Amino acid sequence: MKILYICHRIPYPPNKGDKIRSFNEVKYLAEHHDLHLAFLVDDPADMQHVDALREYCVDLAFVQINPPVQKVKAVSQMLIGKPLSLPYFYSSNLQQQIDAWAQAQTFDAIVCFSGPMAEYVYRSDVWSKERRPRLIMDFCDVDSDKWGQYAQDAKFPMNIVYGLEQKRLLAYESRVNREFDHSVFITDNEAQLFKNQMPDARNIEVVGNGVDFEFFNPDPRRGEACLAQGNACVAPTENSPTNLVFTGAMDYHANVDAVVWFCREILPRITKAGIDAHFYIVGGKPTPAVQALGQMPNVTVTGFVDDIRPWYAKADVCVIPLRLARGVQNKVLEAMAMERPVVTTTKAAQGVGAKDLQHLLIADSAESIAAAVIDLCNNPGARRELGDAGRKFVVENFDWRRNMEKLEKLLN
Incomplete structure (x- = not known):
């Protein structure tokens, strides 16, 4: 045709x-x-x-x-x-x-x-x-x-x-x-x-959408070896902070709202609970409001990165606190494909179809999101279990080729 x-x-x-x-x-x-x-x-x-x-x-x-x-x-x-x-x-x-x-x-x-x-x-x-x-x-x-x-x-x-x-x-x-x-x-x-x-x-x-789950495939050697920061790799130490990661285009209104809300209302609750957390905002074109967040002592705004996978790989928890969201959030799927535990909102999760407490954690208030992150930070075993279950869910449900075959049928 x-x-x-x-x-x-x-x-x-x-x-x-x-x-x-x-x-x-x-x-x-x-x-x-x-x-x-x-x-x-x-x-x-x-x-x-x-x-x-x-x-x-x-x-x-x-x-x-x-x-x-x-x-x-x-x-x-x-x-x-x-x-x-x-x-x-x-x-x-x-x-x-x-x-x-x-x-x-x-x-x-x-x-x-x-x-x-x-x-x-x-x-x-x-x-x-x-x-x-x-x-x-x-x-x-x-x-x-x-x-x-x-x-x-x-x-x-x-x-x-x-x-x-x-x-x-x-x-x-x-x-x-x-x-x-x-x-x-x-x-x-x-x-x-x-x-x-x-x-x-x-x-x-x-x-439906899909995920290139061969590309977003957790590599233990990369995940344990380093955290990409620009063009450098920094080896982790025993005293390394807990890494919380958000990814996305940082000139998009919904993403800006999410990270500003997280930094102002959620991250302080996490650090107040005694978690040595560092929040990485990873994505291109950060607005002035996002750049200003980088002035906080436990926040890094990376700007554009050539490869998003090292940031996923070293994340202890991927936080996706979207208050404005529609459809399938690719950042949720990518993080799950990389076996990262995800804490997100009802709106961001509804297009994915994953189950709360089984494949990811869903919370909507500042208090409940902070509590979910704190629980995961204190429980490495729960992080591993949630990450494993998330990747299995993505592989079983988000195959691009299978979904594109549905589009093919509409052409005929």
């Missing part, structure tokens, strides 16, 4: 949530079909990764966008009643390249990754109803509901802006669901949430 795959961000490298899923979709589809890949690049640093994607597709088209300029465009469109997300992720130059492809050949299917990518279908005059390809939208999560969460958490006037975005984006998602052949979500919970908000929703499918 000839497939056009349109993605809102470059699907490489697979080092953060949306890129992990989109890359694995691209990789799988490229093995079985002739794939044309179109995407946006909103970070100049990602331009170096464009060529790495050429081996996966017949052809690729991309446009580099400037986020501040796109935000100005988005605000101007918001004033006339449109969702902010659509103009932010729209480029007329990318539209021209997609239309040129469509005029030169017949695509059997179009897979859009993220709701706003439907604009490239709607704004094209190439496809008539008679020759329209099969249309599949991978929503991943219910994005409109995320904006609702932001509205509840924000102060005036941003709570009004976020609330409007929720309402308008939900209406757009409803249109996409009516007009595309299939609407894909990452978990049963997300699919049900969408149905609850749109009782007349049709052709809802669930295609």
Whole structure:
């Protein structure tokens, strides 16, 4: 089959949530079909990764966008009643390249990754109803509901802006669901949430995430030997502190909220209990609020790291205190695949399906999260048991190839 795959961000490298899923979709589809890949690049640093994607597709088209300029465009469109997300992720130059492809050949299917990518279908005059390809939208999560969460958490006037975005984006998602052949979500919970908000929703499918559990494979020699700090490795000593690790893109609002809350409200309770703990915030593009946390005596903000696995390997406990979360959290799956004990929240765990006390620990208040971490810090045996059970759960339930076969069926 000839497939056009349109993605809102470059699907490489697979080092953060949306890129992990989109890359694995691209990789799988490229093995079985002739794939044309179109995407946006909103970070100049990602331009170096464009060529790495050429081996996966017949052809690729991309446009580099400037986020501040796109935000100005988005605000101007918001004033006339449109969702902010659509103009932010729209480029007329990318539209021209997609239309040129469509005029030169017949695509059997179009897979859009993220709701706003439907604009490239709607704004094209190439496809008539008679020759329209099969249309599949991978929503991943219910994005409109995320904006609702932001509205509840924000102060005036941003709570009004976020609330409007929720309402308008939900209406757009409803249109996409009516007009595309299939609407894909990452978990049963997300699919049900969408149905609850749109009782007349049709052709809802669930295609779960996966984990490269061969890549995220605990290496005892690496785990015992060192903890990566930049380009250096520091050998542990008998008096080494208990290492608590959080990973993720540190310019993402939900991650920023999580680490700020942990440092201010949870970590002091842990140290007050006599635990010599050190908290590592591992991930690129830390905001000023995150960088400021690095001034605390028992907190390190690493910034971007080339390989996340050494940080997982040396973590005594992976803490994932997300208060704003949707769908499957890859950081939870990766930590479990690395046999690390995980303490996380209900919202962050619900998309994974792992059981509290069996595969990980779930707590939602500052007091209960601190208590869970303290218990694990004081019990090496419990840490090992939880880590072992977590990896077994991931290997049994999050195989990328098995999940991508579900996407394959939707194409036919």
